[in-house]
Amino acid sequence: MEEEIKEEFKKSGFSLDDEEEVLKKCLTFCINYNLKPSDLVSSWEVYYLNRLLDESTVRNAEMDGFLLHLQNEQKEAVVKEEPNLYIYSSKDVDMILNYDEEDLKEEVPGTPTDKSLKLNSEPFNSPPKSYGNGYSSGKPSKLVTPFGRRTDKFVVKFNINSLPVVENNDGEHDHGNLEDEIIKRAQPCKRCSLMVHRLGPEPGCRFMYDKIEDRFNALENRIRKHAIALFASGLYEEPMDPTVASQRNIFAVGMICCDGEGRLNEKSIMLQSSVEHSGGRNVRLELHNLSQFSIFPGQIVGIEGQNPSGHCLIASKLVDSVPLSATVAVNQHPTKKQALDLVVESTDSSYVQKEISALIASGPFTTTDNLFFEPLTELLAYAGRKLPQLLVLMGPFIDSEHPEVKKGAVDRSFDELFCQEILRRLQDHVEYAGSNVRVILVPSIRDAQHDFVFPQPAFDIHLPNLEHQITGLTNPGIFEANQVKVGCCTVDILKQISGEEMSRNPTDGTPSDRMSRLANHIISQRSFYPLYPPAEDVPLDFSLAPEALHINSIPDILILPSDMKYFMKVLTLGEGEEQRKCICINPGRLAKGEGGGTFAELNYQGSPDKMNASIIGI
Known part of the structure; x- marks a missing residue:
């Protein structure tokens, strides 16, 4: 059979580099996957074209990647025959074999005293921990990427803690209180109410016809x-x-x-x-x-x-701002305003306490050297331990700027990538975390699998039995969780305004916070995108729901992901009795180049004066 394999490669115009080793591995592939030599060579041609290899030489160094390609082909063939079948990967097997109760142990963090405080510094070589977040596709367990070589997994980069400190003078009960705190943290989170403001275009809308x-x-x-x-x-x-x-x-x-x-x-x-x-x-x-x-x-x-x-x-x-006492929505009839709010689901109680715990992350969700989505896996593992009420994920999910996506070196469609690498992981997470966890997905104009228009419709997601847990939001979009109003926009408006802004600082030497000033422009202008003319890479369509860009009332939390440095700012608007505060968060990017980025963790208890918020490096 080795001779047949060699002849088939020659017929297709390929030469073999390290012939003995290559043929030995190819023979193993044929036996393990029940392939004929001609089928094996056909698969190699697909792999060769997808990887854009320069020379028509079959090299031993490419055999590991070719094996992964064959495994994906076999898996897709099985899934097509039985769509409801779950395919276990080496990740799942490693998780089962290496399960250890110590993996679930976690030190209870207090108020950080240093910006470089380490929450977790597990070496990558330790047994893989998925905490119930198994997934059916991913990198081979023996392949260590630059992201996997990092030494610090979760490091607090920035922290705001304005929660009241409860002092305990009874030293005899300190140990018992610590145990109570651990048990309390391990309990499932309480389900939050959710109301989505449907102001943007609907999925499947006709766009780029503005006049x-x-x-x-x-x-x-x-x-x-x-x-x-x-x-x-x-x-x-x-x-x-x-x-x-x-x-x-x-x-x-x-x-x-x-x-x-x-x-x-x-x-x-x-x-x-x-x-x-x-x-x-x-x-x-x-x-x-x-x-x-x-x-x-x-x-x-x-x-x-x-x-x-x-x-x-x-x-x-x-x-440059409208007084809070004056309403900007002067033309909207009251009945029309009410029709803009669509209740997705709320709790049965008549009173909902204005508190929310959330993890907030913005894409890209995979590093530039591969499409293994390792940062997303790490984030979901962290969420599986913390169990926040809300997980807000903002695009891009399948980044059109990713090197492999740009050069077309992907052997799956963008929709398949999104379903297999994003939705399947999220499905596993919510099934593990329980019915009280909610996930909000916000698209980006950089999403290769979604409409390239702004404002942008929500993802058209159909997951049986999970529609009440995984919710799509328009871009920009507004929702309320436990009556906490949250605004989101994935277009990098902060960076774009920063490039066009002209300012003069006061002459008395008062320090000026540039990031707060940029974020204040969004609230002051009552618009998610006040810049005009728009940046060249923003497909702004004024014929599509222009009210989607408008901010009717000041949100409690404003999420503006940006390539600029991560931050959390408490913005103060108005004066005297009309004064309002808004928390503006730039969680940074979850993946930066070949390494990890940052995400935000928020515990909001009614006001910016009662919250614990952190920017965490992954």
């Missing part, structure tokens, strides 16, 4: 709503036309724009007012009298100032 009229109406409505809200607050005069020459102070509302294609500078700032007040004309804006400001293209602002010549509005005051 100039749609763009004009969307921008005009933003300017008009801000103008009405600012006037309704009673703090400002009725807006006037900023393009008309006047010797007295006026108040105008308009959109910041640039007079060219470059970035904003002091000589290129323009203010475009609404059609109602100025016919849509714009005027040059001069800000040299302001001690501090922060502006970007697309920002809606109120300007107090003078325009003595009719060609330049000289600002004496800039208002």
Whole structure:
């Protein structure tokens, strides 16, 4: 049979490097998988084309990868014949054989005193631990990737702990309290109520047919709503036309724009007012009298100032946020507002305590050197031990920027990858963790298996018996869990505004927190994407549910994943009795290059003053 295999390779134009070893392994493959030499060579041709190998030489170094390819072929053939059959992999076998009760032991962490505090530093060579999260596809157990060689698994990078400290002066009961705490942490989490705000487009919608009229109406409505809200607050005069020459102070509302294609500078700032007040004309804006400001293209602002010549509005005051007492949704009929909220499921009790525990992670969920999704497996194992009420996963899941996806070196469709590598793992996790755990999936415009449009419809997920646990959310999207309002957007708006922003810091030397300032723009503008014109890689479609980009009320938690450094900020808006606080979280990316990234863990108990939040490196 070895001679037959050799002849078949030659017929197909392949030469053998280390012939004896290659033929010996190929013979083993034929025997183990009941293959004819011609079938084996056909499979090699598929593997050769998928891996984009340069030379037509069969090398011994490629045999391990070829074996994995054969295993996947055999597994897919069996699954097609019996779709409900579960295929056990070497991961599952290792988990069963190496199960040890010590794997479930965990030290109860207290308040971190150092940013580099280690929660877990297991070596990768220790027996694999899946904690019930077995999955049917993955890397061979003997293959150690750069991600697997890391020494520290879970390290607290940043922590906010504003929970009250309960002192215990009775030293005799310390040990007993510790045991009680361990038992308490091991109990299943209490199921949270969930309400999803359906504001975005529906799955299967028709997109990228927006017209100039749609763009004009969307921008005009933003300017008009801000103008009405600012006037309704009673703090400002009725807006006037900023393009008309006047010797007295006026108040105008308009959109910041640039007079060219470059970035904003002091000589290129323009203010475009609404059609109602100025016919849509714009005027040059001069800000040299302001001690501090922060502006970007697309920002809606109120300007107090003078325009003595009719060609330049000289600002004496800039208002970049709407007072909390003023409503921005001035055109929505009350019955329409109620129809926007769809209750997915809520608890039976009449009163729900405003508390939530959550893990928040943003893709990519696999490293750039493979598609094994090791970071996601580690995250689910961590979630299996902590058992939070909510697991919020934000795309990309099948990243279109991944090297193997970009060059087409994947032997499965993107939908198959998503179902087999993402949904199957999540299905295993919720079955292990119990019916009280909820998972929220938010898509990204970088998802290769989903619609490339923004705003983006939710994933069309059909998992029997698990639809009440795994929920798809639009991008951007808003949901309420235990009456805690959470807003999410996977477009990297923070990075994009950072590249277009022009600011002047106060002259008194007051330190300026740049990340808080960028996050504040989203809340102040009441929009998940206030930037205009949009970034080149954002397929913004104004014909698709423009209300999806609008933030009707300030959320308790705002999640904005970004390539910029991870952070957690408590944003303060308004003054006095109207003051509101919002927690803004950038969990970072779960995978960065060939190594692990970060995710966020949050224990929220009613307000930012009562919470424990951490950014954890994986």
